[in-house]
Amino acid sequence: MDSVRHASSAPVASFQLSPSCALKLQKGDITVWSLDGSTDAIVNAANERMLGGGGVDGAIHRAAGPELLEACKKVPEVRAAVRCPTGEARITPAFRLPVAYVIHTVGPIYDMDRHPDVSLRNAYKNSLKVAKENNVQYIAFPAISCGVYRFPYKEASRIAISTVKEFSDGLKEVHFVLFSDELYNIWLETAQELL
Ligand code: ADP
Numbered sequence: 702m703d704s705v706r707h708a709s710s711a712p713v714a715s716f717q718l719s720p721s722c723a724l725k726l727q728k729g730d731i732t733v734w735s736l737d738g739s740t741d742a743i744v745n746a747a748n749e750r751m752l753g754g755g756g757v758d759g760a761i762h763r764a765a766g767p768e769l770l771e772a773c774k775k776v777p778e779v780r781a782a783v784r785c786p787t788g789e790a791r792i793t794p795a796f797r798l799p800v801a802y803v804i805h806t807v808g809p810i811y812d813m814d815r816h817p818d819v820s821l822r823n824a825y826k827n828s829l830k831v832a833k834e835n836n837v838q839y840i841a842f843p844a845i846s847c848g849v850y851r852f853p854y855k856e857a858s859r860i861a862i863s864t865v866k867e868f869s870d871g872l873k874e875v876h877f878v879l880f881s882d883e884l885y886n887i888w889l890e891t892a893q894e895l896l
Contacts, residue, residue, distance in 0.1 A: 722872050725877075747807055
């Protein structure tokens, strides 16, 4: 692991997921993250309706502008009020955000999902799949399900890091942009354990 400071001045911890793909961890606001503006994407911890919400979803919609909501409305419903079932992922342009795409995924509500570990793994796995199908090379995740969906942080970090390691082939960098010191420190500790 090496730790460097980027222009944002937030320390970035770097690991290798494979010979060709790096994992980078930083504390911060995912709505200001970007790498090259054309092959980069941020992941939104959305809900099944995909019409915005609180937490990181609200922050992404505010920063992207109203066009993002219009693009989400165009994603077809798979059943009443469900555009993206839990564990799946959908992609839209990013509009006023400094990245090319927003990948919307839905993590499990920890206390309501029968297999929250499987659903969380699917959310990461399918986000990476959609990224690769759209030639994304750099992707940034928030801590999916670690807000109002109440997934325990340590368990979430193990699923997040092991799943991105397993499915990182074809991407150049996978970032986690963690919103608090506590989340950042847990992700860092888990990366040191698993990588
Ligand atoms: P979920 O419904 O999946 O739990 P939340 O948005 O409530 O989604 O929380 C997911 C994670 O995103 C939480 O850890 C929360 O602290 C974090 N978060 C909230 N705003 C931002 C942001 N602007 N950038 C990065 N992470 C954020």
